[in-house]
Amino acid sequence: MEPDDSINVLGTALDVCGIDPVTGFFRDGHCNTCAADQGSHTVCAVMTAEFLAYSKYVGNDLSTPRPEYRFKGLNPGDSWCLCASRFLQAHEEGCAPKVSLTATHLRALDVVPLDILKQHAT
Numbered sequence: 001m002e003p004d005d006s007i008n009v010l011g012t013a014l015d016v017c018g019i020d021p022v023t024g025f026f027r028d029g030h031c032n033t034c035a036a037d038q039g040s041h042t043v044c045a046v047m048t049a050e051f052l053a054y055s056k057y058v059g060n061d062l063s064t065p066r067p068e069y070r071f072k073g074l075n076p077g078d079s080w081c082l083c084a085s086r087f088l089q090a091h092e093e094g095c096a097p098k099v100s101l102t103a104t105h106l107r108a109l110d111v112v113p114l115d116i117l118k119q120h121a122t
Contacts, residue, residue: 017044018079044103084111
């Protein structure tokens with residue numbers, strides 16, 4: 001799996017999204033992606049209580065620890081490479097988290113328009 005170029009939505013080098021907990025499709029702390037990343041884990045989102053509750057409600061529980069996967073669960077304030085379609089869905093429902101534009105991969109724009117990402121920029 002060869003990752004796509006590490007470029008953010010602003011056209012510059014992709015910043016680190018999160019290392020505690022470590023995030024990303026490649027678990028390298030960046031929202032890097034490749035053809036095998038069918039979920040497009042490209043949006044660097046800063047978790048909020050509202051978004052975590054929403055995500056759990058729609059079937060993706062990100063807050064409950066899963067020690068068998070070495071996942072301690074996310075808390076408000078944690079940064080996480082979120083699936084672009086889940087971010088867009090949360091935006092449409094009015095509960096999208098904040099976004100780090102410099103750490104959001106360019107491929108997120110395949111799903112989410114830049115003006116929507118900018119509305120939620122940190």
